[in-house]
Amino acid sequence: MTIAPGSAPAASAPRHPLDPDPVRATxxxxxxxxxxxxxMTGLLLGGVVPATVALHLARQARREAYASGGFLTGAAWLRRGERLAWTGLGLVAVSVVALLVIGVVRLAEAPYGQDFDPTVD
Structure with a gap:
């Protein structure tokens, strides 16, 4: 929002004395x-659980912040936490794909069937 030069910004409505103070959401x-x-543990495949829990908690925290009418803060922490959680899930996906490729390559290199001596018909 921009303010025209020479005009005073509009004063916000005074708070009611019984309104709670804004608090960061736990x-x-x-x-x-x-x-x-x-x-941090995404490449080790251990990041699935904390990242999933973080995304579920973020959804709950956003719902509670919306219902509080602006008295719960911490949206920046939520955004950072969600980004880190999605990064962790992305690293888990990269690890799973890499392990699958390594497994397929090793399976393709392995001999199949019985390996007989060259003198056996």
Whole structure:
């Protein structure tokens, strides 16, 4: 929002004294921590669980923040945690594909059937 030169910004409505103070959502920090764990352990295939839990918690935290009417903050932590969780899931997918390719190549190189001596008909 831009303000025209020479005009004063509009004052926000005064808060009611019984309104709660804005507080960072506790799930936002948990989403970030789980997303970080998911990204760090993604290549080891262990990142699936924390990344999935982080994405589910992020969904719940967004729903709660919307219902709170702006009194729950921490959207930046949620975004970072979701990005890290998706990065962890991407690393898990890369690891699974790499393991499948390695397995297929080793299977293709392995001899099949019985290996008889050259003197056997």
């Amino acid at each position: 799930k936002a920090r948990a989403v970030f921590a789980l997303g970080l764990m998911g990204a």
